[in-house]
Amino acid sequence: NELMASENPGEEIILADSLIRLNENLIYDTLLMRTLLHNTGLQIASKNQDISELDYKIIESRAYPYLTMSTGYGYTYSGYGTGDLQNQQVHGMNYGLTLGMDLFDGFNRRREKSNARIEIENREIQYRQVEQSVKADLMTIYYAYENNLNRLRLEEQNLEVARENLEIAVERYKLGDLAGLELREVQKSLLDAEERLISVKYQVKLAEISLLQISGSIMDYL
Structure with a gap:
């Protein structure tokens, strides 16, 4: 406490657990389902699809008849300073309806609809591309996760030995049956085994976090 300049030298300090806690039970099918539902890249691609379809509907709606309504309120005051005329006030509401339809716009709407259809198809292709890319990334990371788990079990056995x-x-x-140099070699072998185990645990944890991230489940880790 004194070395850390603590205001209360008698305060009990609890050290955070520095162990690497691993989740060794991640299942590929579950991760794939979550990825297809919650992956950020797929969600963005899906939203782009929705936007392109809405744009097409907006363009298509211009071919339909339209009805507009207008209302207003008028007030007029006329004041006469001389003569026999009295001051006049005129007020009242007015309204109107307009029914219309665009008959010809120089083929602009046809061209816009064609472009909108192409945009919908492009967004569909982009979504499939993102989906395939995400699936490939998920599989690659999961294979790394499984391989590192196998290495972890092997290194745990090596450490025990x-x-x-x-x-x-x-x-x-x-x-007196073993020289000091030979004892140090055995001790070094133990330290090497511990170091390899920590390294493999780190690799497993990285793969685990990557799987949670790509599947949109990173909050499970946090």
Whole structure:
């Protein structure tokens, strides 16, 4: 506490757990379903499809008859300073309806509809491209996740063997049956095994986070 300049030297300090907590139960089919529903790239591509279809409907609606309504209120005051005429006030509401239809616009609407159809098709192609790309990325990351899990189990076994070897080496050293240099080699083997295990855990965690991110489930991690 003193070294950290704590205001309360007697305050109990609880260290955060630095262990790498892994989720070894991620299932590909579940991740794929979540990806198709919640992936950000797919959602954007889907919204673009909706927008292009709405644009087409707007253009198409211009061929329909239209009805407009207008209303207004008028007030007029006329004041006469001389003569026999009295001041006059005129007020009242007026309204009207207009029914119309565009008969010919120089083929502009036909051209706009054609362009809008092409845009819808392009958005559909873009969505499929994004979908295939996302699926490929998901599969690649999941394979890396599975491979690293297999490596993790192997390194856990190697670590257990290294610990047993160290116990045996220490006993032999106590009995004078093992030189100090050989004992240090066994100790180094244990440290190497621990380092490899931490490295593999890190790789598993990276793959796990990437899977949650691509499937739109990153909040499960946070």
